[in-house]
Amino acid sequence: SAPSLERPQVVSHVQQSLSYTVFDCKWVPRSARLLCLGSAARGTGVVQLYELRGARLELLREIEKPKPIKCGTFGATSLQQRYLATGDFDGNLNIWNLEAPEIPVYSVKGHKEIINSIDGVGGLGIGEGAPEIVTGSRDGTVKVWDPRQKDTPVANMEPVQGESKRDCWTVAFGNAYNQEERVVCAGYDNGDIKLFDLKTMSLRWENNIKNGVCSVEFDRKDINMNKLVATSLEGKFHVFDMRTQHPTKGFASVSEKAQKSTIWQVRHLPQNRDIFMTSGGSGSLHLWKYEYPAQRSKKDSEGAEMGVAGSVTLLQNVTLSTQPISSLDWSPDKKGLCVCGAFDQTVRVLIVTKLNKI
């Protein structure tokens, strides 16, 4: 391994202390501004817009909403509009225009319980197809919304009647490489990972990784699905090779145990899909690189194609906080710039250096 000074370094650039619990932080596309979403002590939701100026974060705007906000995404909006879609503790999905945030552009009470995770696809000039938002909630359902259709979701993944429900903890879009194809991957608290194909409206694959799934992400939303990373409790994460699906064995995977605590988030670097960062419950960040195997697929004894998983190496790790780092976002515009929010009520802007040399 390279000597320590030549590996990528994670440098803490700015640290900002907040007066509320931050659940999600996102870069505003095409700008040096970032958003923090969370819950204030009095039980209301907070959205703060900051701008990165020199060595400080300057607060541009603060918006208060009646219910605490758990997650947000810019994934389904166009670059000119840059509307923010949020999910809150009450199960409401809202899309806001940050210039005029008093009334949401779109609003629906999508779920009966807190929306744990949200993702958007089709916007920001990435990929093709209709803009869609997917939400996963504690009530066990995963719903896909189109901002042009009010009140009813365009797809609903719910438990069979009478079956006990499991909390859905995370959702992600993938495989959106043309106008028709799209998949949604959902992770649940009992370790289930389910892959839904929206073109055929069916369950394409499911698997169980024993521990609750905290975060799933495809390495790119807008290509033929390539890799999926799923992180879980007890410090394990799995990288699935999604190019080859075996009829019974599903997708090949490699798993790694990174740290003793929960891995809260995984985020791929937008500029290099083989590098991703995981954030942990012990306040640490790990930067990983995936290496492909010599042959990505092979034939098994019956002649069916089977995927071969590669290997994962740790590039760098750093501990920033004593509390879990619950949210992480890479800037799509500047390579190596990322923001993370932790439960110690601070948001940190970090710079990861030497990513060009990998």
Place this chain on the structure above:
Amino acid sequence: MPLWLREHRWHQTRTAVFLSLPLRGARAAPANIFCTERYLKVSVPPFLFEAILYADIDDKSSTAKIGNGNIFFTLYKKEPAMWDSLTLENADKEKLQYIRENAVLKAQERAKEETEAKKVTKQEHKKYALEATMKVEEAERKRIEDLKEKERQRITEELELWKKQQKEAAKYKSIQKEGELHQEIQQLEERKDEKMNKTRVPNEVTSKTRLKPTKGHGSCSIFSQNLKEEQLPAPRSAATIKVNFTPRVFPTALRESRVAEEEEWLHKQAEARRTITADLSELEDLKEEEKNPDWLKDKGNKMFAMGNYLAAVNAYNLAVRLNNKLPLLYLNRAACHLKLRNLHKAIEDSSKALELLTPPVPDNESARVKGFVRRGTAFCQLELYTEGLQDYEAALKIDPKNKNIEKDAEKIRYLIQGTMQGS
């Protein structure tokens, strides 16, 4: 007895004395020479040479050269004067002795001083080495810090530069847009109404907020949005996908599971099946099947169903003798005793059953409910209503939906209140 060496030769100058001592074949080493300010001794077994010098010499700078069967001394005098003779001639024995001893003492002192001096220098050397290493490490650390600092500054500069670029790009774009708008506004004037009507329905919500900002921007973005609308596919037709969640023997997620307890219970059950606690010699005259506790349990159940409670009790007794770890045997025997109105025995048996039914897991729920209910009934029939109520409430906790248990619990509560009021 050493041999004295007397054939020495010497000559002197004002400042030095040169003494030559033949060794007659023996080999000498520096250790054999002992020299202090006033006393010189050479001891090469079996030879011995001793000289108490006429005056003091500087023994630090004096030298001795060993070679060719000879030792050649060069002794530098402390006071430059000519000596009458090499040694002190007419000194008496005591003086000689005193000088000898003095010499030895002086030598020892000097040796001590030398070791002290060595120690001190060693300490100083160590300290110096330590400080030097610390400095080197400090320098290394500083270098790394500087590197990091430089990186940080460089990145901050890059960020600022990039931000400036963004701003300029945005300004440029907006200027461009203004230019285009002025050209197109005329063209749009007639066509705008038509387009607005067509697209008002899907854009209802968005256009309301859009018309508020300045006219130029509003029309521009509506225009661009119209184009995009035509390129995007229609919203998907709604559908539902039903999902099943992974079943498990014990349907809980790993984090909720009480795997440990459940394992324990399963283990206990397995153990219980295996134990045979009876003394086989007594039971030799029993038939094979009568030695099987399960068969006996079934027999007991049949007797109970027929109403022959005593026979049932007998069967259960034998089964218990064979294997006293099966909770169901005690449970069923308790039911028999209840019917036979052997209330104390019923209480005993239900207690034993409940004891064996730990740890409490969903698997043995129904058995535990039965145990509590039977014990509760026995207590009530003994008029120990509070204990009975306790057991009924425990049963209710395990199975809150059972109406019979609820009714009975109500009855007991009523009874208790009645007796309390009465007394």
